Structures are given as structure tokens and as C-alpha cells.
Amino acid sequence: GADRLQTGMRHAFGKPVGKIARVDIGDILLSLRVRPENVGQAKEALRRSKFKFAGRQVIFVSKKFGFTKVYHKDWNKMMADGKILPDGVGIQIQKEKGPLSRLAIFKD
Numbered sequence: 029g030a031d032r033l034q035t036g037m038r039h040a041f042g043k044p045v046g047k048i049a050r051v052d053i054g055d056i057l058l059s060l061r062v063r064p065e066n067v068g069q070a071k072e073a074l075r076r077s078k079f080k081f082a083g084r085q086v087i088f089v090s091k092k093f094g095f096t097k098v099y100h101k102d103w104n105k106m107m108a109d110g111k112i113l114p115d116g117v118g119i120q121i122q123k124e125k126g127p128l129s130r131l132a133i134f135k136d
Contacts, residue, residue: 060074061094096118
């Protein structure tokens with residue numbers, strides 16, 4: 029009907045129209061952070077969302093804790109040792125270097 033826009037020869041010669049994202053093979057499209065008990069539901073939600081994207085996508089479950097560089101298996105030990113410091117939505121990892129007064133053997 030008359031409510032649609034008539035384009036005709038407008039935007040001819042391959043001129044760009046709209047917005048796109050250039051994505052290479054191996055680029056991350058979406059990242060989710062969920063509790064371990066909700067991983068199955070998150071995988072199902074991502075599986076259903078794959079149909080809205082062109083091409084082939086892979087759902088990958090990381091072995092790291094949240095969006096940090098620390099693996100799940102090391103997280104509890106590092107928290108107990110006090111090597112992980114909260115920093116807003118992220119963390120800071122306490123390094124081995126620094127003043128000796130910070131070490132437990134020098135504290136009274």
C-alpha cells in the first residue's frame with residue numbers, strides 16, 4: 029500500500045544503507061555470565077537465538093570464573109588466600125611482589 033516507502037533508484041551504485049557489524053570467523057558475538065545451576069537454561073537461550081543470526085555459531089562454556097582470567101578450579105583457593113580483591117564489577121589479582129608487611133608471616 030501507500031504506507032510503504034518507495035525507494036526506486038534511490039541508493040543506487042552500492043551505497044551503504046543502515047548499520048552492520050563486520051564479524052570475522054572466531055569473533056565473540058555474545059557473552060553471558062550466569063550461575064552454575066543456570067548454565068543449561070543459558071545454553072538453551074543461546075541455541076534459540078542462533079537462528080536470528082546469519083551463518084554458523086558455536087556455543088562455548090568457558091572454564092574461567094565470570095569475565096575474569098581466573099579458572100573455576102583456582103577461584104576458591106585464591107579467595108581463601110586473599111589474592112583476589114573486588115574491584116567494581118571486576119577483580120584485581122594480588123601479585124607476589126610488594127611490601128613484606130603484606131605477607132601473613134610478617135603480621136603479628
